[in-house]
Amino acid sequence: xSFIAELKRRNVFRVGIAYVxxxxxxxxxxxxxxxxxxxxxxxxxxxxxxxxxxxPFALIFAWAFxxxxxxxxxxxxxxxxxSITQTTGRKLDYTIITxxxxxxxxxAYDKFVLDPARDAALVESAQVEQAAGQEGAAGKTIAVLPFxxxxxxxxxxxxxxxxxxxxxNALAKVQExxxxxxxxxxxxxxxxxxxxxxxxxxxxxxxxxxxVRKSGNTVRITAQLIRVDNGFHLWSETxxxxxxxVFAIQDxxxxxxxxELKATLLDGESAxxxxxxxxxxxxxxxxxxKQRMYERTGPTIESxxxxxxxxxxxxxxYAPAYAQRAIAELLLSEGAGSYGNIPLKEAQSRSKLxxxxxxxxxxxxxxxxxxxxxxxxxxLSAQNWQQAIVDLEKALAINPxxxxxxxxxxxxxxxxxxxxxxxxxxxxMVERDPLYRPGIRNAINSYVWFGEHxxxxxxxxxxxxxxxxxxxxxxxxAALYQSLGQTARALELSESSVALxxxxxxxxxxxxxxxxxxxxxxxxxxMGEEWHPIMALTLLDRTEEASILAFKRADELADVPTLFTxxxxxxxxxxxxxxxxxxxxxxDALRADFPNYGGVGDFIMIDVALAYSRAGxxxxxxxxxxxxxxxxxxxxxxxxxNFVFFMAEASRLALGGDVEASxxxxxxxxxxxxxxxxxxxxxxxxxxxxxxxxxxxxxQARMVEHVNSEREKLGLEPxxx
Numbered sequence: 001x002s003f004i005a006e007l008k009r010r011n012v013f014r015v016g017i018a019y020v021x022x023x024x025x026x027x028x029x030x031x032x033x034x035x036x037x038x039x040x041x042x043x044x045x046x047x048x049x050x051x052x053x054x055x056p057f058a059l060i061f062a063w064a065f066x067x068x069x070x071x072x073x074x075x076x077x078x079x080x081x082x083s084i085t086q087t088t089g090r091k092l093d094y095t096i097i098t099x100x101x102x103x104x105x106x107x108a109y110d111k112f113v114l115d116p117a118r119d120a121a122l123v124e125s126a127q128v129e130q131a132a133g134q135e136g137a138a139g140k141t142i143a144v145l146p147f148x149x150x151x152x153x154x155x156x157x158x159x160x161x162x163x164x165x166x167x168x169n170a171l172a173k174v175q176e177x178x179x180x181x182x183x184x185x186x187x188x189x190x191x192x193x194x195x196x197x198x199x200x201x202x203x204x205x206x207x208x209x210x211x212v213r214k215s216g217n218t219v220r221i222t223a224q225l226i227r228v229d230n231g232f233h234l235w236s237e238t239x240x241x242x243x244x245x246v247f248a249i250q251d252x253x254x255x256x257x258x259x260e261l262k263a264t265l266l267d268g269e270s271a272x273x274x275x276x277x278x279x280x281x282x283x284x285x286x287x288x289x290k291q292r293m294y295e296r297t298g299p300t301i302e303s304x305x306x307x308x309x310x311x312x313x314x315x316x317x318y319a320p321a322y323a324q325r326a327i328a329e330l331l332l333s334e335g336a337g338s339y340g341n342i343p344l345k346e347a348q349s350r351s352k353l354x355x356x357x358x359x360x361x362x363x364x365x366x367x368x369x370x371x372x373x374x375x376x377x378x379x380l381s382a383q384n385w386q387q388a389i390v391d392l393e394k395a396l397a398i399n400p401x402x403x404x405x406x407x408x409x410x411x412x413x414x415x416x417x418x419x420x421x422x423x424x425x426x427x428x429m430v431e432r433d434p435l436y437r438p439g440i441r442n443a444i445n446s447y448v449w450f451g452e453h454x455x456x457x458x459x460x461x462x463x464x465x466x467x468x469x470x471x472x473x474x475x476x477x478a479a480l481y482q483s484l485g486q487t488a489r490a491l492e493l494s495e496s497s498v499a500l501x502x503x504x505x506x507x508x509x510x511x512x513x514x515x516x517x518x519x520x521x522x523x524x525x526x527m528g529e530e531w532h533p534i535m536a537l538t539l540l541d542r543t544e545e546a547s548i549l550a551f552k553r554a555d556e557l558a559d560v561p562t563l564f565t566x567x568x569x570x571x572x573x574x575x576x577x578x579x580x581x582x583x584x585x586x587x588d589a590l591r592a593d594f595p596n597y598g599g600v601g602d603f604i605m606i607d608v609a610l611a612y613s614r615a616g617x618x619x620x621x622x623x624x625x626x627x628x629x630x631x632x633x634x635x636x637x638x639x640x641x642n643f644v645f646f647m648a649e650a651s652r653l654a655l656g657g658d659v660e661a662s663x664x665x666x667x668x669x670x671x672x673x674x675x676x677x678x679x680x681x682x683x684x685x686x687x688x689x690x691x692x693x694x695x696x697x698x699x700q701a702r703m704v705e706h707v708n709s710e711r712e713k714l715g716l717e718p719x720x721x
Contacts, residue, residue, distance in 0.1 A: 016055070023051040141204040142257075143180035144168040146189045147221070150213040160212035161186070162287030163221065163250065167208070170254040172401025180204050181403045181433020182294075187466055199228030201466065203431070206234070208257060217243045223253050247277050278311075278318040285311040286321050293328060296437075297503055298339040301331050319361035323368040326354035327404075330374050335530070335557060339503070344378065344557070351375050366399035374408050377415065380558035382593050388412040403429060407438045417595040417631065419449055420638035434463050437472040441506055444476040448483040449599030451641030456480045471501035475510045482510070483642060485673015485706060487517045488713035505530075517675045518711055519719055529553075534562055539677055543570050554579075560594065564607035568685045573611035580608065587623050599640055601648025602631035609655055610686050628652050643674040651686035662687075663695050670699050675707045678719055 030047055144167055149160040165182055172179040180202045188198055195207050210223035224236035235256060239249045278286070289307035292300040308325040311318060332340030333347035352375055358368035373392035376384040392409040395402055406429040413422035423446045429439045440463065447456035457480060464473055478493035494511035501507060512532045515524045524536035529549055537546035550566045553559040567576040584590040587608065596602040609624035632649055646669035653662035666680075666687070677683040680700050681691055690696040708718040 019055055023055070027051065140176055141178045141180070142171060142206040142208060143185045143198065143202045143204045144171065145198070145207060145209045146186050147209070147223075148211040150211045150220075151215065153214075156212075156214050158288045158291045159214055159284060161189075161291055163212055163246070164210075165290070166250050167223075167254055167257075169399060169401055170250065171257065173399050175400070178204075178432065179401050181401065181429075181436055183403065183436040184433045187435045195226055195231060196228055202434075204228065210253075214243070219243050219246060219249070221249050221253070223256075225257055243280050246280070246283070278321075279315045282311040282315040282318055282321065285314070286318070286324070289321075289324060289328075293324065293331070296331075296339065298332065301328050301339050304328050305332065317361060319358045319365050320367055322354045322358035322361070323365055323371050326351040326358065326371040327367075327374060329354065330371070330378055333378065338505070344380075348375060348378060364398055366395045366402055366405070369395035369398065370402050370405035370408065373405065373412065377408055377412050382416065382595050385412050385415045385595075389416070401432075403433045403436050403439065406432075407436070407442065410442050414599065415595070417634070419446070419599045419635065419640060422446065423450065430459070435467055437470075440472050441476050441479075444479055445599070448479055449642050449645075450639050453480055453484060469500065471497040471504045471507050473497075474500065475504065475507035478510050478514065482514055482517065483673070485643075485675060485710075487514055487673075487675060487710040490514050491518065491714065517707075518714065518716070519677070519707060520716070534566055535683075538566060538569055539683070546570075558593075561604045561607070564604060564611070568607050568610050569682060573614040576607065576611040577615050577617075580611075587620065587627060591627055596631040596635075599635070600642065600644040601635070602628045602652075603648060605631065606648065606652050606655065606686055609652075613655065625652070625656055643669040643672040646672065647674060647684060651684050654689050655686040657689070659690065659693065662690060663693070663699070666690075666696070666699055670703045670706070673706070675703060675710065678704050678707070 027048065031044060144164055147160040147164045149157040151159070164186075168179060168182060168185070171177055184202055195209075199205065199207060205228055207226045207228060208223060209226065210221060213220040218240070219242075220238065220240050222236070222238045225234045226232070227234055237253070237256060239252065241249055285307045289304040289311065292304040292307070295301075305325060305328040308321050308328060311321040312325065315321070329342070329347050329351040331338060332342050333344050334341045335344060351371070355368055355372050355375060358365055358371070362368065369391050373388045373395060376388035376391060379385075389409065389412045392405050392412060395405040396409065399405075406425055410422045410425040410429065413419070413425060422442075426439060426442045426446050429436065430443045433439060440460075443459060444456050447453060447459070456476075460473060460477055460480075464470075467473060474493045474497035478490040478497065481487075481493065482490035491511070491514040494507065494514050497504065497507040498511055508527065508530075512524050512527055515521075515527075516532055516535060519539075521536040521540050525533045525540070525542075527533070534546050534550050534553070537543070537549070546566060547570075550559075550563045554563040563579070564576050567573060567579075580590065584593070587605075590608070591605070594604050596605070605624045605628035609621050609628060612618075612620040612624060629652070632645075632652060635645060646665045650662045650665035650669060653659075653665060678700075680703065681687040687696075704719065711718060
């Protein structure tokens with residue numbers, strides 16, 4: 001008899017099947033029972049292990065023993081003629097069938113009765129957890145809407161706005177609480193919007209609103225805290241006080257809100273806030289000055305400076321007034337991005353005196369550290385830019401809600417060649433305060449530098465309905481179209497943004513870029529000396545005028561990169577070398593003063609390398625090329641991806657003799673939409689080694705064709721090659 005036949009005869013297979021079925025049923029019942037009595041997990045694990053270990057023993061037992069009428073006997077002791085294995089086998093079959101029927105019934109009960117109840121419980125549990133998670137995230141967020149001015153005099157609105165902002169700043173100092181920025185919260189001023197819509201727009205779970213009635217020397221402030229998702233009032237209070245106690249009211253409101261949120265949302269954090277005290281009249285002047293500074297125009301900032309001078313005269317010990325006075329001085333300095341014409345050195349000197357006084361009075365005043373960061377950033381020295389980062393990070397550690405400090409920190413990271421860090425700051429900034437104008441444009445610049453145009457358009461589309469017909473929005477949209485080579489569309493938007501706000505320096509800068517890229521050089525010169533006229537004058541062959549302006553800007557505004565480019569374009573590279581070596585004893589010293597252009601390329605070292613190549617100085621050439629390569633590798637590692645960087649990289653590679661790689665980057669730049677001078681190697685002199693190569697000439701012809709296509713859309717005559 002074969003081994004398989006013998007296994008069948010001894011019912012080994014039947015015993016194995018019966019064991020498995022019984023074990024499965026036992027495990028199911030045990031799981032149900034143990035789960036209900038909440039037994040430890042190891043109990044079920046032990047049972048499963050025992051059942052698994054018992055299986056081979058059951059098979060061995062079936063092989064070695066047989067059940068007889070006289071009882072259990074060893075197989076070798078049973079007479080084959082008297083064996084009843086067939087009868088035992090049939091009994092095992094019946095047993096297996098019975099157990100299977102029972103198991104099938106249990107399976108059906110589990111599937112159609114127990115499972116739905118379990119699933120419902122799991123779904124409910126998941127929903128509760130999800131809701132708790134959402135409440136935990138949304139619950140730690142709040143927007144402070146501008147309190148309504150209920151005073152008889154409508155001119156007292158600055159006072160109600162100021163009270164709202166002071167409370168906002170107090171709440172922003174609590175690390176676990178995320179407070180929507182002032183610009184975005186105040187965008188809903190005077191609107192009867194549904195609070196749920198406001199909460200959804202700002203991404204917050206709670207809203208504080210209220211009113212202020214000021215009459216003579218008394219003030220009534222009403223405040224109420226509302227939960228956005230259901231509109232329930234969590235807390236409300238009315239305060240009637242003498243005006244001298246306005247600071248105490250601010251403290252009381254902030255403390256009450258924190259108490260209401262702290263119990264369930266802030267993990268029991270103990271937080272206290274305290275407004276800086278001063279004379280009531282000085283405080284009102286301070287609030288009015290801040291309101292005017294937010295308008296960000298030259299006349300309003302000048303008015304704010306006068307108000308702050310009066311506040312300081314009344315209370316020479318009021319630190320916040322000194323801090324804001326310093327910031328006003330810096331904003332009124334000359335240059336692109338500023339709002340006045342105070343000589344930069346004079347503005348720097350006076351602002352430093354104000355800041356030192358503010359920090360002497362209050363070493364932990366966030367506004368003063370933010371102002372110190374702006375002062376260092378405006379110093380035109382890379383070493384000071386590094387200090388600006390330290391100061392601004394300190395300001396934000398004290399008060400994370402200082403949105404201006406976040407913006408200046410982004411600018412400092414960009415100035416020091418750290419576009420990745422700058423991007424992190426600006427994205428956090430627009431999340432907190434999506435309608436803050438400088439943040440909008442800096443976010444768009446970041447999207448452009450990293451080649452994320454879709455995200456840029458999505459961002460503008462999300463906020464545009466809240467601030468329609470806005471110059472910043474239009475110039476930002478223009479920057480996106482410009483970076484895609486759609487210069488005609490970009491120019492239309494730039495013209496519109498400048499018409500809306502002629503003093504908007506960023507809008508004018510965007511317009512000048514568009515004019516340069518469509519070869520409208522006369523218009524660039526007409527815009528004035530701040531808006532790329534050196535390049536335009538050079539391309540118009542007005543090199544003497546360009547030279548005077550280039551040296552002036554280099555000496556007064558540290559615009560050395562533009563000077564170096566001009567000198568190489570006009571074949572005066574020997575003057576570049578002389579200028580450099582008279583002021584810096586090494587290229588490392590030059591690099592320390594000009595870390596690199598974080599998002600668009602290391603122009604200054606590429607120009608230095610070209611000058612030393614023409615001067616026949618291979619050692620300095622190699623050193624400059626190495627520094628440029630390091631800078632570009634860092635930008636690539638950060639993810640920089642735009643056509644200006646591609647042009648810079650094409651120039652570096654052409655200068656280094658890597659023709660294939662240079663042509664590849666040049667092709668990428670032109671395919672992305674770059675446009676410029678008809679002769680690329682004049683505007684980018686490091687590309688001169690490529691001239692005569694048929695592939696280079698074909699790429700240049702494509703670029704000129706694109707320029708003429710955009711000029712045609714603008715009604716302009718074509719240019720030739």
